[in-house]
């Protein structure tokens with residue numbers, strides 16, 4: 001009986017969830033390719049390392065390989081996607097398809113990130129990589145009839161030493177498709193303060209940035225990201241719970257993050273795979289939103305985590321019985337924290353997000 005009850009609620013939620021306007025701030029370009037595209041691109045560039053040439057099997061392979069409880073193992077799967085994203089044509093195609101796939105899932109605003117330094121193996125320059133991805137996104141937006149707006153975040157990898165260069169690249173391409181900067185990769189042993197010159201450069205040029213922190217390492221990593229480096233948002237950030245007592249009392253860091261409205265880019269399915277959370281029902285997202293944190297809901301990596309924005313909504317609806325009001329709250333929070341000019345954020349909220357949820361409530 002329970003099973004069929006669940007099924008009934010799943011079907012009805014899925015229907016309106018897909019139509020609901022969504023915003024994603026944390027989605028990796030190289031973690032969200034279509035499996036069939038990877039296979040075609042691998043053939044075109046002569047990459048022979050794929051574990052299978054069947055698209056359905058490949059999708060399952062990524063999700064399973066990433067589902068190890070370890071961030072380091074999760075990250076190993078990106079060797080396959082990056083291997084086939086080394087030419088202008090491949091980057092253009094992957095970006096265009098990314099915009100199409102997000103729009104088909106009801107995403108109206110997206111910030112998609114990738115590490116330009118990982119796409120130089122066939123001879124492209126950093127500028128050529130950025131131009132190819134931006135042109136692909138413009139093409140994808142056109143194909144969807146303008147239903148989605150996509151900005152990019154340029155990621156520096158925390159285990160390499162190119163972050164200042166990538167920060168300079170971000171400044172050079174700002175206002176031309178690049179919305180900001182990020183630091184990603186293995187967190188253990190690579191604290192954000194290693195990349196201080198990059199953050200100082202961005203600050204000097206009034207550029208936006210977010211930092212992956214509080215995923216594999218606890219509150220001290222979030223402290224560095226916010227207080228030493230000056231992050232405006234935190235990628236994941238779920239381990240801020242280290243600084244929250246069982247009775248909900250906030251420590252000074254947690255209070256600072258909440259009271260300064262620093263957005264948490266929460267990615268529940270990814271957290272389950274990397275071991276940052278045990279299961280959906282005990283995921284801290286619900287506690288954090290109840291405590292007043294600026295919580296946004298995200299995919300992280302649609303292929304690698306085997307998810308979509310609609311599926312993340314669905315998991316949260318199943319775990320916490322959320323309805324349209326909470327999803328509207330997450331979406332408004334995301335657009336408010338977007339690396340966009342304020343009037344543009346307000347326009348998306350007032351003209352797209354609010355009316356979209358009003359229509360869903362009216363139809364219920």
Ligand SMILES: O=c1[nH]cnc2c1ncn2[C@H]1C[C@H](O)[C@@H](CO)O1
Nearest residue numbers: 028030078113114115155184185212
């Ligand atoms: O959740 C993540 N944590 C840290 N690094 C990540 C995560 N998801 C993807 N990455 C890495 C792997 C990609 O190659 C890189 C740039 O998108 O960012």
Ligand SMILES: [Zn+2]
Nearest residue numbers: 184212235300
């Ligand atoms: Zn990420």
